[in-house]
Amino acid sequence: MQKFLSLAVPNYRGPNRRTVVKRLKSMYKARRSTICNDLALISDISLSADIWKSIRHDHFICLSAHYYDNHYHLNSRVIAFRHFIGPHYSDRIEKFITNEVEKLNLENKIRSLTTDNGSDIRLASMNKLKFGTRISCLIHVLNLVVQNGLWLFKIPKRRNQALFSTTTMLKKSNTKSISKSSSKTTNKSNSKSSSNKTESNPKKSSMS
Structure with a gap:
């Protein structure tokens, strides 16, 4: 950043890391107190929670509050945004949401929680x-409906192998049935042609 x-701006001297950290902390505290004061006046609040993964495979959880x-x-306010470390067990997710609700004194105001x-998380x-x-x-x-309808989701390797094996078995069975049916039709056609020949040449058949 300093090189940039x-x-x-050659004549500008930017703040150092410590100054940036202090300013961010003070801004966070001010914003946090504003959200607490706003939510203290609201009686009914709905929450929404979501977890997603970054490109570096870091997981984050976000908790938002929605109210009139x-x-x-x-109004919608982000009341918690954290780096979620560790496995995504349901008890750990529930504990995180409960702690954030208790920090803001919202225990008796939550009416619903929307998740994927x-x-x-469900x-x-x-x-x-x-x-x-x-x-x-x-x-x-x-x-999910669109992905399942258009077959856009990624199939796991094991399931993909199972599907491949089943499709190959179906193909083999279909080829066998087709070959059997074709052989039956050829046999029928040959028998019909031979019978037609004998009927067309009765003298030869009687001489024989």
């Missing part, structure tokens, strides 16, 4: 006493 600034204010305007259909959001009604993400469901 020296080329872009006194003017009936829909992953097995772990199981983590089933506690109605904590998170209210669980709702499946409509966009995720639509995405």
